[in-house]
Structures are given as C-alpha cells and as structure tokens.
Amino acid sequence: MINHPIIRWLLGIDADPATQGVVRLGWELPLAGWMWLVGISAAMVLAWLAYTRMTPRLWLRHTLTGLRAAVLLLMLVLVARPVLEFVEENREPDRIVILADRSKSLQLADWKDGRGTLRTRDEQLRSSLDAIQLGERSAEWFGFSGDVAMITPSDLGPADGRTTDLPLAIDRSLRRSGSGPIGGLVVVSDGRSTRPIDARLIRSLTARSVPVYAIALGSRDPLGDASITEVQAPSKAFVNDQVPVVVHVRPLRDAPARLELVNMATGAVIDRAIVPAGDPSTHVLVATTASGESMDLRVRLITDAEDAVPTNNEAAITLGIIDRAIRVLMVEGGPRWEYRYIKNILVREPSMESSIMLLSADRDFAQEGNMAVTRIPTTRGEFDLYDLFIIGDVAGGQFSDTQLEELRRAVTERGAGLLLIGGERSMPMQWMGTPIEDVFPMRLTSSIPRQPESVVIEPTPLAKGLGLLRLGDGDDHWPPELSRDGPAWSRLQWMQRIPFEDLKPTAEVLATAMGSTTEPIGAAVLSMRFGAGHVVYVATDETWRWRNGIGEAYQERFWIQLVRYLSRAGLLSAGRGAQLTVEPTTITVGQAATIRLDVKDELIQRRLPDAVDAVVSRSTQREDTIRLSTDSATKGSLVVGLAGVWQPRQAGEHEVTVTDAALGGALTARVRVVEPDDEFAHPETDHTTLESLCTATGGRLLTEADLPTLATVIPDRSTFTERVERVPIWSSPLALILLVVLCGLEWSIRRVVRLA
Template identity: 30%
Template sequence: MLIDVSESMTRYRDPWLDARKREETIRALGGDPSVTRLTRLEQVLQLLSRREVALLERLRERHQVLLYTFGADVRPQALPRAGEPPAPLRIDPPPPDLASSTQIGTALERVLADTAGQPLAGILLFSDGGQNLGPDPAVAAQRAAENHSPIFTIGLGDPHQPRDLAVANILTDEIVRKGDEVVVQVALRQRKYEGATVPLVLRLGHRELGRVEVRMEQELEVHSFSFVPEETGLFRLTAAVPVQRGETNRTNNVKTFNLRVIDKRLKILYIEGTPRWEYRYLKNAILRDKSVHFACLLTDGDLSSGGEGNVPIYGFPRDRKELFSYDLVILGDVPRNFFTRLDLENLAAFVEQRGGSLIVIAGENHMPWDYRNEKLAEVLPVLIPAFPEQRTFLAPFRIELTERGRNNPMLWLAADPAESERIWSQLPGLYWCGLTDGRKRGAEVLAVHPAIRKGAENELAPIFLHMNVGMGRVFMSMVDSTWQWRFATGDKYFYRFWAQIIRTMKPQELPGADAFTRITTDQNSYVLGQRVRITARLLTPNYQPVRDDFARAEVRRQQDGQIFPLRLEPVLGAAGTYSSEWQPPLPGDYRLSVYGYGGRKTEGLRDFNVEVASIELDDPALREQPLRQIAGSSGGSYVPLTEVASLPERLRDASQRFQSRLEHELWDTPLALILFSLLLVGEWVLRKWKGLL
C-alpha cells in the first residue's frame, strides 16, 4: 500500500468546484460534509479507519501487507503486529524535503524492488496523481504488469484547477559583463485571472530595476526589462507580483535568479577574406565599443600591418593557447588555403573544448563551400553541398523568422516582441543568399528564405542558424548583406542585430575559472527535491582533454559551510567531460568547485540556489486520467473512494503452496539402532526357544 504524503496531499484544501467529486468524498467518508475541509491525507486516514471499510484488517487476513509513504522519496511505515487490537492508522506529518514533490514512478519502482522474487498480489496507490518529478510511472506500471502485480489507484481531491498567478520564469544570461546592457525576460502565468492587470517589479538585490503594469490576456505573458550593471559580484534578481484575491498558492508569486557581474573585457578575433561591405560595417560597429579587445585580420591585406582592430595581430594564431585566449571568433568569406589543417582542428577545439563561440558569415567565394569534409565543417550547423549553391535575385527577398527565431531575444529588434516582429517585416530585402543541403540535427533554425526549399526534409532554406557544439556555440548567417538594413533607418537595426548576436554568443566566464576548467549545472535555481545535473570540462595545460578515470568536485553550502564531496564520471564520446547528479539535502545557496588537471582545485566555479518552492501547489488538482493510465497499464483499475471497501475481493490470492521431502539416515539415529538391535535379538531368542536353531 502506497500513500502519497506530498504537499498537495498534506497542506492543500480543495475548493470543491466539482460537485460530483465532493459528494463522492462525503459519501465515502460517512456522510459528514465537514470531511471536505480535511486535507487529502486526513481523508485517506479517516477512510481507512472506518469500521465499514476496515481495509487493513481485511487485507491482513489473507496477505502480508507492506505500507509505504512517498513524496520526493519513499519511506516504509510500521504496521501493528498481527493479533494486536486494531487501532486507527496514524501517519506523522512529513518533513519538508519529503513533501516537496510527487514521484509516483520512484515509489512504484521501490515496491517492485523490495518484493522482487516474491508473489505480489497487487499495489494500492492513494494519491492525487500529481506526478511532477522522477521517473515516468508508466515504465514501472509496465514492469508490474509483467510481474502479474496489478496496481489499483485511488484518487483524492477536486479535479478542477484553483485560481493562481505565478512568476513562472526569469530568463537572462547568468554571467554578464559590467557596463553591458542586460536584457531580462520575466514570464507570468495565470489561471482564471484573465483580463486582470497586475504590477510586476524586478529588483537587483535591494535596488528596484523596473516596475510595470501587466495585463493578463494569455495564460503566459512575458515582459522584458533592461539595465546596465555598474558593480561586479554575485547578485540576486527578484521578480515579484502581489498575491491576488482567491489565490490558494501564495508561494509562487516571487522568483529569484542568481546573476554574476564580472569585469572582463570581451576579446574578439575577426578574420575576413576581402573587405566586402558586410565586413566594413560590422568591423566599424565592433570598434565603436571601446570595452572590447578586437583583433581584425584581412587575409588579402598586408598581414604585417597588424590588422584593422584595436589590438594588433600579424596572422592567424598558430597554437591553441593564443587562439583559446579569445572569447569569440568571427569567420567571414575566408579561402581554405589560408588555414593549415592544424588551424582548422584548433578552431573546432576552440568551440568544442574551450567553450568559445564562433560566428560564421557565408560568402559568394569560399564560405562554407571550401570547408566541406574539413574539420571545421563538423562544428557548422549546416550540411555543406558537394558543389557551391547560391542565388542572386533580381527582386529582393525578405528574411522570414521561424517560431524559434521570433521567441529568441537574440533576434529581437525591440523590447516588445510584437514590435520586433513588425520591424522585421519592414526591413529592406536582400538580393543574395547561400544555400546548403539543410540543417544538421540539433541545429536551431532562427530564420529562413520565404520560398526556397532545400534538404532531405524539404524545409525552407535556413538563413540564420544556432547550434550548441560541445562546450561552445555556433551562429551562422547564410546572407552577407545585412548592412543594407541601414537604408532609410541608418545604423539602428544593423547595429542592434549584430550587438545582440555578439552579446548572446559571449561565452560564460566565471571568476576563479580559466581556459582549462569549467563546471556547469543544468539550472540556475532548483526546488528542494530536484536533482542537480553537474557537468565538468577539464583540459591539460596543453589544451588536451583530461583522461582520468573520474573527476573530483565539491559543493559548499554557503549558509553553514557544509561541504559535500562529489565523484564525476566520464561522459562517453566527450573526452575531458565528466558528469554526475546530486540531490541537495537542504535549501540554501550552494557553490561548486572542481579539481582539475594534477589535482589543482579551482574555487567558486558555479553558484546555484535551492528553494522550498511549492511545485506541489502550482498544480494541485486531482489528475484522474494519469492514475487511470497507471492502473490500466498494470492490469489493475481505478477505484472510486466509495468502492475502496471492495479492494480485498479484487486482489488475487498470490500465496503459493510447496511440497518438500525430508530424508533422515536411520543409522545416524540411536533410537532406531536400539529398536533394530532388539528386533534381531528377539528373533534369535524366539528361534532358539522353538528349536529352530
């Protein structure tokens, strides 16, 4: 028997908008309407304690009963011993870490593991069905079916959703540079507050960054803020809306986000073949930002002049150490013969291993055509055709954003997404684009040609693409004339477009980290009960992947200094990359460190926080359909509360009878030997007496 003790079962009280379910609950618990004011767990305990049901006592007449409670974890509970007088079942209030989530799949897997090799008549599951973390219960239900162990699910609660307003997410870069513009998107989610206008406030620490009135027209509304950080350090962004009348969950109206501001100048390397117009305007745009270290190289120019940036360069960096010192590399229409094979290998490693960013701008002569079957092609997001294919148009075409492109701040030309989309629709058209054999799997197409289709999938030809490659990222443009957007609007949209591309593509650098060591987590913030996915990338001083059997890391809880050592295992197919999962035991702020090459410890590589936020109360309604699916997949059934008393008759008799033979050696038994000896002596005496001897 499994009883759900998650927060939605132990703290939440249903609004009972469903009259049918309310009446069913009242009848099942004896007819007193006051039972609807109980928590769901209290209703389960009252139901099991009713004499008319006597479920535990009747089950124990024919079965051995195991009782578990579950939420974020599974915990066995003691039952009175057989023969003891029946007493009402009691379950103590669960601790916050146990109640923080509902993991039905974990609970079912635990029961199947504990009873492996034993006949299991069935599993009784009392829950509201609100699975929100952990493995899919459908997998465990299938295993139960294979073991002929049906699952009977009993649903608790009101299936209607309560009213709720929540800060759903904060989206921004986790590491930003002092003096750069930072764009923050805040998503609000509402349920049954359509048309309401609510004040949204964004703060950085105690400083208010912005306040806006948001009208809730859709289920999800997104608003953008922007600011320029003036101090370095670790800060907490907080987005908040006031609690609304009628809200049942008052814990999700505030959300936080860890933001680190660093004082490090961005270092860019731009390599171009000839001084085409795209190069001229983009180079000037980058030079306008005096905070950027900018090395700029024309391959058909005089390399001895030191280039055209604000940092001198006299040729492509020939060793990894020099190349890896850059944050971002821009490749234009550069001929293949400018690079050695080692240069291209280093460029690929710059993205995959160093975690650098690469921006590639196609051209009419060389890029990407010259690089088919080269190492560089492995990190590009497009499939390069065997022969160059490009189109020059008599009439201009206008770039068309995909759904992903419209929702990606990288391509927003205004703070308001709707206004940005209007601007895109009015930009001057272009006359040339390069064509490929389509995108690679894993590449994100942000913009397309409105009419030309290419590739095996016959998709619209990609114009702007983005792809994560190893530890780094690649952005590719298949047009070379975005400078034409300057007509009628000046530099405004051309500069904004490329500034946002460069800002978004900036690699995340952390204080205490270096080019040899990086450790990341899959999220910035977690709810207590969630597992943290940790990934480390380790290089030797020669920029080669570390190939140790495992890597060591540690997590420090900032509030009390507790240290938790971790062992990271190698990731198959990703040399120098190690990974592990860890579940924080307590809420608080945590800091990750890792031991790199030669056991050298790098401090403070990653900060994240763990909150006792209520994902349980975000969506507390009874999920009857998933419970029916779990039961049906296992060969069991969904049981209404009014039919719980019939459960003992539904369970099959899983007991098994065995016959065994016990053999004893008589000669090893003294009594048998004495009896046998007396029998022989008696026969001899009888024969002697009768004269037969």
C-alpha cells in the first residue's frame, strides 16, 4: 500500500528506501510519556475553553471543540517531528571456539573405550571430536600446548607439545577469534597445565559472556605410570667383566614390577630384579661382557598392571668392549690374612691377569700371579702394563722417587686405578712426604689410631648408585648378617679411625664404620678422583672375617667389585691425550652445564691455544658456539683444563664438538637436554580444574551424550542489529493538507454560525 504513487506523494517519499523490512512510525524529537499526557490534556482543555460559552446548539459546540483539539494535537505531533522508519533487521551469528589439547600428555593411555580397551587420551580426543555435531553453527578450531595454532578437525597434528599452558591458550584463542559473539568455548583437554587458572582470566571470560564447556580427557582416577627414569652404566668395560647397570625406577603405587637386562644380540635375559610398588627405587643389574667390539643391552620394566606410559619402560645402552683381561699389580709388605685371600681371588679370577709382589719374602720365594714379576716396576713401559695397582701395608720408602712418580703419572694421566689397603704398620702413616701423598683421599698424619670398638661396614647411597659393595643375593644390596644387628663374626675387630673432618674436599665415602650406636663413627671405604684415574682407600684388613661359616662369597664380591670399578675408570681416557666432557650429562632447558676439555699430553699442551671453540649442535644443526678458556686452577699441573659454560635453549639430544689442529682431530661429547616440565613426570589428569573453570563461567562438563547435540547444548548467542532509514513526514504534503483542512473546516463552520 505504501508503494502507491499517491500515498508516496502524500508522505513525501521521493525515492525507494535502501532498506527492506518493517515500516514503523518514529520521531525525530521524541517526547516523554508525561509530556504527551500534558500536551494532550492541554489541547483538550484549550479547545473546551474556546467554545464553552458558544451557542446552545450542543452538537455544533462539540464539533468545533473537536476540530480545535485536532488542530492543537496535530501541531503537537508536528512539533515532535514524526518520521517513517524503514527497519531492516540483521543477524550476526555466534561461533563456537574449540580448543584441542596437543601436548605429550595425550600420549598417555588411561581411557577405556566402550569395549574396555585401554586407549590413549589422544584417541579419546579424536573420537570426541568426530562425535561433535554443530549443525549450521560455525566453529573455530585451535590446537594448544605451550602455544596456540589454528587447526582443522581433519588435521589435528601430532600430540607432541612439551608443555601445556591452558590460561595462555584460552586468552590467545579468544584474541585470534576476532570480534562478534561467542556462543561458548569448548576445551578438550586432560586439565593439566603448567600455570593455574587465575581470577583475571575468569573475570575476562565473564566480562565477555563466554561460557566454558569442557570435554575431560583421561581417567579421573589416576592411572599410574611405571617408568625407568635413568640408567647409569660405564661406556667401556673389559671382556668377561661384570658390569653394574644402575637403574632408577619410578614404580606404580600399588603394583610391583620386574626389571630385566636383555642382550639385544641374542635376546637372552642376563639379569632380573623385582621392583616393589610404592616409592622410587634404585636397582643394580649385572651384565657379563663377551668378546667383541661392543655389547648392546636393553633394560625393560615389566608390569602386569595398567601403565599410562608404556613407552618409558625401556632404555638402551651400549658397552664398548676392551678385548683383554684386566691387568693388576699387587704389592704387599707381609703375608697378613687379607693379602692371602685377595691374592687367591686375583689368581683364580679368569677375567684378570695379576702380578703379585710380597716384599717380605726371601729371594727363593716364587712370587705368585699369572704375570710373574721379581721386582717392582721401574720404567714407564712396565707401569703402563697395568690397569690397577693394589698397595697393601707397605712403607713408601720401599719405592724409589722415580717409581712413585711413574705410579702417580699412571693414575693422573693414563687413568689407572689405585687401591690402597690400610695396615697397622705402614699404610698410610709412612707415606707422608712421598710424591704421591696428595693421592690419598684423607689428610695423612704420623699415626692413625684404631677404632675403639669392633665395627661393621655400612655402604652409603653413593656406593649403591655406583653398583659397588653389592654383596647380597638378589635385591639385598648388603647382607643382613653383615649389618649392625648381625652375628658376632661379622664385626671387624680392627679398623683405622678416619674422622670425616679429615677427608679432602673431593673425597667421597663409599662405606662408613658403625659401632654400637646408630651414627657412623668414621669412614671405612673412601674414593677420590685424581687426575684421569680413581683412588680407593679401605681402612681395614679384616674382611676375611666374613668367611666364617659363609665361605668366600662376601669377601670375593667386595674386592672384585672394587677392582673392576677402578680398572674401568681409566678406560675412557686411556690412550688419549685429551678428553671432552659435559657435566651434568642430563640437564633441563636453561640450566647451566660445564663443557670441559682436559689435556694430558704434554705435546698437545704446548700446541694448544689459550682458548678454543666448542660447537654445540642438535640434529646436525649448529646451535651454539661456546668459548673454552684455560682453567687457571690447572696451570702448572699435569692435566691442563679448558672450560666454558653453556645454557641450552632447546630440548633434545645435543652433541658438543671441539676441533683443533693441536688435538689431531675432533673430540665429541653428548648431553641430553629435557624440558623443565616433563609431561610424563606427573601423568594424572586434573578434571577438577576443568570443572571449576566451567562452573565459574556458566558452562559445564560435557558428556559423550552431549556431543551429537552440541549445537543445541550450547545456547545460541547470536546478536541482532537494526538498520533504520528515516523519511520525515512532518514536512510532507500530508501534514500540510491535514493542517489546512482542519483549520479551514473550523473557520468555515465559525463563518456559518457568524463567529468569525
């Protein structure tokens, strides 16, 4: 009707409005309701007063009053400036933002599908996303771990994020989603986050009226993760050597497990151990090496219970094999009991070749050992034949200064081991002032008293971590009968009293002496690194007492383990003029590590510059260059050291390489860098955080039944806007016509009744 030409002319509509939709009456100067009431009342009163004394013809008076009121009301309407409003309503649809967790914790398998099969959290996530039906509602998809990235439902990418930052993911996804209404934020996650949900984020979501809905991944009840956290083993060993493999295990809380050491070449299980449930534990497995260049081993952690992360239940190690026997030189003053039994142990051990020198024997005595000698070595070549030197109760004066200097050189430069056994007569009192006095792990005095009471030996955690002093069978590291509450025969009647305050700063205690109290009363077995080699001091010569009623098992294990440990210690540096090391070998991102180059060869020392560059690479890509400068503490010593500090920026396996003409080639060392927040360190889910976040923002946790109808579960928060085009009618021909007609009609009637 409004499109009729006459009506359009009357209303003053010259052209078609741009909007199409509802037509309604509006005002340019809208009046309040009370103003309209006052205006209408005033118009009626004024119209009534104008004709209240008119002719008694009532109908005529009412007609004129009505016309006057109509004119006044029309003028009131025109004052408010009426317009025609052409209204077009626009709908801005909302969108659903979906955040999918892509961190490594989704590799954990603690979700059971409909058939009861254990699946990973990532499989649960993909199954949940496939079940979501959004209908005509639009969605924006983001993947998050330590950062946020756009994804598509068909291409989620791998779940390999090293950290999870849920607050950052929510904030950045809302920023990237642009303006406009958001129907809801759907978080598909296990709830784990390196940062907690704070009040600021809740206020931001509430201010934007964004409710959070969550699909909780994983099991609410924690499913434990049994894992091998670290494996320690020497990189090289002798043939037929018994190598300790120290395994650190984090077991399940309520289920025991089994450790197996497997020869990867044959598949045979070399050693086993039972891992009790509960707290983290350390276990020592023993591998007997065979001939060949190397030996590949694998440590397996086996559990019959459900394990969230089975991928961290194995670790591989490689042993380099030195295809010859361990060569030992033992020098003893007199035929004490300890000498007799240690000598027999060395002679019958097939993996060792020994030279045994008893200084108190007469000339006709046939020195024992399968590498017979008639005198103490004197030349460098003779000393270089041996991997380990055992010195018993011998006075330092039995050696010439040249012999002692060669012994010192063999330990500090070549990495040979040195085992010192305390004695009542000479060891260590008569070694003061000799060229190897500083080799001892404690300060020497002219006399060392004995312990005032009988004692037992108790290994320290350090010994267990090194696989030493492992005398028990199975998982018993130290036999109960050798402990403080054991039988009388296990107590040692003589032991030197070595107070802890007399130890040198770099000395380490492998075993303590325990008397009648629960506190240690001194050191029993000491270890110290000296140059390239290791030194062990044993403060007693009465381990032969352990043979009483038991046989030689405990004593043999005690000494054989020390001999093997000291012999292996020099293999890494044997035959090399320089050694590159990184300490510690496993660090976190941002943690400082020391890169050290130790040079023992005098010729290399003369050629080596004061500083060299160490190149750090990851996946063959150069990452850092660290300047190694001369360590002033090593100037004038037999081993010159260059050191530098490196702080890794990325996780992964790194290789450190030093190349210099003076070294005659490249030296390499490896270091493992891990993230400070390991996603597998705490495999438990955090559904409580997700539930609290949903409740605080007006959302809720979603169930599997909600996913097919997610479009209706999340309320539609689309917004509607009006586009209005106004055409004034207060200045239209219709307004003028009405005013003229009403005024003219009133004037005409007044003229007829002679009032005008």
